[in-house]
Amino acid sequence: MSYERWKSSLFAASALLVSTTIGAMAEPVVINVIDVAGDLQISQPALEKFQAEHPDLVSKFVFTQATAPELAGKLKAQQDAGRVDIDFVLTGNDALAAGMEQGLWLEILPKYADMFPDLKKLYLPGAYQMQEMTRGQAFVLDWYPSGPLLEYAPDRVKDVPDTPEKLMAYCKANPGKFMYARPANSGPGRTFVMGLPYLLGDKDPMDPVKGWDKTWAYLKELDGCIEYYTSGTTASMKELANGTRDIIATTTGWDINPRYLGIVPEEYKVGAFKNFHWVGDANLMAIPKGVPEEKLKVVLQLMAYLLKPEQQAFMFDHGYMYPGPSIKGVTLDMAPKESQETIEKYGRPEYASLIADNPTEPPLDAKELVEMFDKWDREIGAAKMQK
The missing domain is CATH 3.40.190.10 (Periplasmic binding protein-like II)
Structure with missing residues (x-):
């Protein structure tokens, strides 16, 4: 079996596991996304594509931005109050590390490992180095040297x-x-x-x-x-x-x-x-502890979706994390035309x-x-x- 066929079948199996593991959604939910890494300029098109393809899961995304140093305090206050209204976090290594020190992140792996491909085979070597450093509390979304x-x-x-x-x-x-x-x-x-x-x-x-x-x-x-x-x-x-x-x-x-x-x-x-x-360096996606179960089910599916080659091609963006994709086998010719033109003109x-x-x-x-x-x-x- 070729590498591409192996990867395609692996993601198909993962998608089936997602649907059978977490069950059907009663109604679509609003997912509150906070970005402390400037990553929305890269990943927002892929998130919106997920909503367009899964209107039964997500009624809308609400996007907000903040600085990395203020995120840990914001999450800690919400968790202490028992009212977490941040469902999905886009972060750099800075805020991820601060949250790990304070125990703010949900441990996704190994509990939900069956919903994702073999990460060592999936990720580029440098991205996998950083993935291991998350200790199962996040996924590398985009990566660059x-x-x-x-x-x-x-x-x-x-x-x-x-x-x-x-x-x-x-x-x-x-x-x-x-x-x-x-x-x-x-x-x-x-x-x-x-x-x-x-x-x-x-x-x-x-x-x-x-x-x-x-x-x-x-x-x-x-x-x-x-x-x-x-x-x-x-x-x-x-x-x-x-x-x-x-x-x-x-x-x-x-x-x-x-x-x-x-x-x-x-x-x-x-x-x-x-x-x-x-x-x-990388931008990562994480889930705070305390996210309601009905939203957690959706966010886990979203994470698996964002690690597919079609969505990873968006990570070339306009060079913000050049090259950008964190997984193997994603090339510039797979990216949107606008991304290809940006890299051709402004790349070195x-x-x-x-x-x-x-x-x-x-x-x-x-x-x-x-x-x-x-x-x-x-x-x-x-x-x-x-x-």
Whole structure:
């Protein structure tokens, strides 16, 4: 049996298990979705397609957005009050880790494992690394090797730094012209920080407390020539575009998508450090504890649906998580025409070789990620975080 036929039959079997395991719905429900990762711009078409194909399950989706740092407190308050009105969460590693630390997520696996394919066979290797880190409390929806990368204005920067030492020298010679956003609420921010231990030769890149002596020393020295830290990535992109900053931390997706949207000029460039390691990143889908049973049944079906190849092709989007799909066998020619045109116009030919020629590492695990966020907030960003 071919791989595609195997995958198709596996999903068909999963769909049958879903329908027999959770039974028929009495009436369609409203599903409240909160997005703290900016993922709706990628996945909303696939969610709306699910509703169109399953009007017996979902009467409508209600979409809201919030920042990653505020999600855990919001969920905890609802759970303590016994009134959870968030049914489905789209999150990055940041809010997922905070929720795992506080025990806010429903453990989907192994209880509902029969409703999903064999994840090790389904996911791309980098995505599966991150899937294992969820400990059964979420699913990787879209994935990318991320960064660290530097984005710059070529009319103002003629020689982009290609080592941490050169970046430090540039920052000191041009105070306030380099920026990265607060890691707890920025994929490029945390990827930049998590990539430094590999570049600086730290003792243990996966232990920010005991293994990052060189990284913390570097970040503290770099702080001396950074004016302030934006609370999110979009603000740093706008400051690059308006000339306030000349170089910022970025990722593949945060390079492509803002240029597509017109936030950053199309002609701006990216640079990579020599001998760097990619740090993978993903957006994930999770279910808070306390979701009513009739909604839980629908959300589980939705999750299985979003992991099918047809829906994963939407994850190319307009480059936000480039490449985007988290499962094997999904190619750009399967994506909507608009996505194909965006990648053709705003993608970069060098990404293929950068991805092929540099190793990809997983991000910090949940506990260590929370520790890193806390230490950075206290010791690096405390006096300079933009409100």
